[in-house]
Amino acid sequence: MSPPGRPQGESRRAKPEGTAGNPPGRPQGDVRSAQPDRHPARLADRDSESRRLPRRHALAGLAAMGLVRGWPAHAESPASSPAAAGPQAPTPLLPEGSAVPGGVAVVEVAARSTARPTVRHLDRPVMVRAQGEAWVAVVGIALAANPAQTHTLEVHTADGATRRVPFRLTAKAYAEQRLKVAPKHVELSKENLARYERERAHLGGVLRTFSAAREPATLRLLQPATGPRSSSFGLRRVFNGQSRNPHSGMDIAAPTGTPVVAAAAGEVIDTGDYFFNGQTVIVDHGQGFLSLYCHLSAIDTARGQTLRAGDALGLVGATGRVTGPHLHFSVYLNAQAVDPALFLPAS
Numbered sequence: 001m002s003p004p005g006r007p008q009g010e011s012r013r014a015k016p017e018g019t020a021g022n023p024p025g026r027p028q029g030d031v032r033s034a035q036p037d038r039h040p041a042r043l044a045d046r047d048s049e050s051r052r053l054p055r056r057h058a059l060a061g062l063a064a065m066g067l068v069r070g071w072p073a074h075a076e077s078p079a080s081s082p083a084a085a086g087p088q089a090p091t092p093l094l095p096e097g098s099a100v101p102g103g104v105a106v107v108e109v110a111a112r113s114t115a116r117p118t119v120r121h122l123d124r125p126v127m128v129r130a131q132g133e134a135w136v137a138v139v140g141i142a143l144a145a146n147p148a149q150t151h152t153l154e155v156h157t158a159d160g161a162t163r164r165v166p167f168r169l170t171a172k173a174y175a176e177q178r179l180k181v182a183p184k185h186v187e188l189s190k191e192n193l194a195r196y197e198r199e200r201a202h203l204g205g206v207l208r209t210f211s212a213a214r215e216p217a218t219l220r221l222l223q224p225a226t227g228p229r230s231s232s233f234g235l236r237r238v239f240n241g242q243s244r245n246p247h248s249g250m251d252i253a254a255p256t257g258t259p260v261v262a263a264a265a266g267e268v269i270d271t272g273d274y275f276f277n278g279q280t281v282i283v284d285h286g287q288g289f290l291s292l293y294c295h296l297s298a299i300d301t302a303r304g305q306t307l308r309a310g311d312a313l314g315l316v317g318a319t320g321r322v323t324g325p326h327l328h329f330s331v332y333l334n335a336q337a338v339d340p341a342l343f344l345p346a347s
């Protein structure tokens with residue numbers, strides 16, 4: 001575990017931060033910082049070892065029952081719902097009020113009676129789903145997005161027309177953690193820096209994956225490992241006055257060896273052992289919806305493998321730059337890390 005205020009052991013220097021969790025090439029300067037594991041704050045204690053390990057069927061059962069705050073059991077999927085959904089209110093895809101930096105904007109872009117449009121935001125494709133009688137864009141919002149600005153989607157309809165659809169965000173304040181540590185704890189060696197840069201380029205490419213033809217059956221996710229969840233998504237960390245990228249995911253405290261399962265059905269598009277993230281698996285759920293699992297002690301899947309929700313993919317560990325075993329879990333939409341809690345059952 002990572003006791004609060006003890007970042008030692010995960011040294012790296014300020015400049016080139018950014019982990020898998022913070023893909024490069026985003027417009028918000030992630031070059032500055034980042035690392036999933038630095039927020040010791042909410043990781044729970046070792047007594048979690050007494051916790052029972054999850055059984056994947058139990059997890060899957062949760063989803064099947066639809067026992068998720070804000071989620072109906074029958075969340076709608078374009079593939080399965082008829083064109084005329086009926087007069088009842090549209091089924092919400094996500095909890096309300098999630099259109100914040102680090103959240104997800106669900107924006108109506110066309111009537112369901114028309115062919116499904118394609119939509120882009122900041123020059124990247126975004127997910128489009130059916131909701132009630134509308135097509136909605138499901139847009140991952142960068143943590144660095146400015147809520148004071150009006151944001152715009154580019155909507156390309158089947159008749160060849162392009163429309164611009166504006167949407168607004170609500171501000172959200174994320175916590176900040178200021179730490180002073182010996183400089184040697186925030187410097188990377190030349191070799192490690194070079195390795196990190198290579199990995200950052202690779203992971204950035206993987207995280208920009210957009211499989212247009214793969215339709216996520218649902219946006220609801222299973223909690224991928226049993227254990228207490230941190231609420232440290234978006235936490236901004238400042239080391240010796242230099243700010244790092246905010247925490248790009250959620251940490252689930254669990255002992256080494258705890259099973260980790262796929263949060264939803266998808267294809268494994270990357271596995272590797274990375275400098276900051278340790279042993280890592282990335283699953284593509286379709287249309288730019290990805291999940292990432294870091295610091296694993298073992299990987300029990302392989303690139304190209306198709307997983308069902310709840311299928312085992314590895315074991316919790318402490319690989320990479322961490323101070324103790326836990327699962328770092330990130331969720332991406334259109335290459336933006338968004339708050340995993342929006343997709344998970346209430347804890």
Ligand SMILES: [Zn+2]
Pocket residue numbers: 035036037038247249250251327328329
């Ligand atoms: Zn983390």
